[in-house]
Amino acid sequence: MGFKKYLDKLVCYEAGKPIELVVRDYGIYEDDIIKLASNENPLGTPKSVIKAIKKEAKNAFRYPDDSAFELKEALSKKYRIYPSNIIIGSGSDQIIDIIIKAICNKDTKILMSSTTFAMYEIYAKQNEANIIRTKSGIHNMDEFINEYNTIKPSLVFLCLPNNPLGDCLSKDEVYKILDSVSKDCIVALDCAYNEFAKYKDKSKAIIPNELIEKYQNVVYLGTFSKLYALGGMRVGYGIATDSIIKTLSKLRPPFNITNISLKAALTAIKDKKFVEKTLKNNFKEMEVYEEFAKENNIKFIDSYTNFITFIFDDMLDSTALTNYLLKNGVIIRDLKSYRLNAIRITIGTKEQNKRVLKLISKYLHKVI
Incomplete structure (x- = not known):
């Protein structure tokens, strides 16, 4: 076949296991399954x-x-910018794809964190770009600045907060990185979870109109999949200067968002009560997970998102725990694919979280 050779080594994105598959594989009723693997709004x-x-x-x-x-x-109106500063994508990951296509080839260098959203690497490899990662899993300002000065990449990805770990740089740290980058380098700020970070700690908030007024080489990425509960509608957006948006729009497929998805997003952005309810539930229930981790000597990352990461080191095997939960009707995310003995759990409702932690507690007593 005449396919490009690099595709032989390209790994597909590992999506969260769907409920339908658990029903089929384990014979569990759909209503008895809790899915906390894909950071959907519970x-x-x-x-x-x-x-x-x-x-x-x-x-x-x-x-x-x-x-x-x-x-x-x-x-x-929400961000106090012009419509000409916005591109709409089928999920923000389509805009990530467009940005990489617009910049990258086999001679291009892309800088990203050691552990971050998998699609940066997948799209980069589709364009045969060279990927350079910082040493730390979490985002580290000094490492990004030092690596940038050493390798001079054409594109930098900052995930704010970081998926799948939950850590988040402050706005001041982000601006220090941007101040260190030349105007020829595009910096993509993936802010899919930034509304959560802003709610928890205002110092983490990235303000799009301020950002693009101060920096001419940045793209702010947002989504309706998380806070607004529209993962199935696939609506994301990018915010940047007029010139960047005009360039990226040349690569946007026509009619890439359905009329139903557009109407869903337009309605969701106005439902402020739902947004507030989501944020309050998320961080109230986050505290329950944090207390559980402390009581059971489990390491966790201080999270500014709608999920929490438990790191086990030598305590137990994350895959074994994930499979145990799966057999009991709970879907979470095993982070072995990120070379981590850890799990990521979406923060659910009070009832869901209670059941999940009860099962994890039962497993801990079984193996420790």
Whole structure:
């Protein structure tokens, strides 16, 4: 076959195990399964959005507004920017793909953290770019600055907060990195979880209008998949200067967002009560996980997201625990694919978290 040779070594993205597969493999009723593997909003889709989706369904036969005019207007008001500063993608990962395509080839260097969102590497390898990682798993300002000065990459990814670990640089630290980077280097700030970080600690908040006014070489990435509970709608966005957006838009596929998805996002952005409820539940329940970890001498990373990472070192095997939970109807994320003996758990509802921690406690008593 005439496929490119690099594809032989390219690894597919490992998505969270779907509920349907657990039903089929383990014979567990769907209603008895808890999925806390993909950082979806445990409160489910807002009622306001469900209503809007049903109403918009009658227009499924029509092509969507390719300019995404209404959604861009809503985002421009939210962030105090111009619609011309926005590109809409099928999830923010489509915009990550577009950024890499616009910049990278076999001679390009990309700098990222040692442990971070897997799609940066996958898209980079699709374009045969060279990947350089910092030494620390979590984001370290000094390491990014030192590595940048050493290798002079064309593109830098900062995940703020970082997926899958949950750590987060402060805005001041991010700005110090940006101040150290030449104007020829594009810096992508993946802020898929930044609303959570801002709620927990305002020093972590990245403000898009301030960002693109101060720096001409950055792209702010946001999504409706997490806080707004629209993972299945696949709506993300990028914010940057007019010139960057014009360039990236040349690579955006036509009609890349469905009319139903656009309407869902437009409705979700207005539902402030749902957003507040989500944030309050997340960090109240996060404390329950943190206390559990402390009581059981489990290492965890201080998280600014809607998930928490437990690190086991030599305590137990993360894959064995993940499989135990799976057989009991709980889906979490094993981080062995990131070369870590750790698990990532999405913060669920009070009832879900209670059941998960009860099972983990039972497993700990069994193996320790």
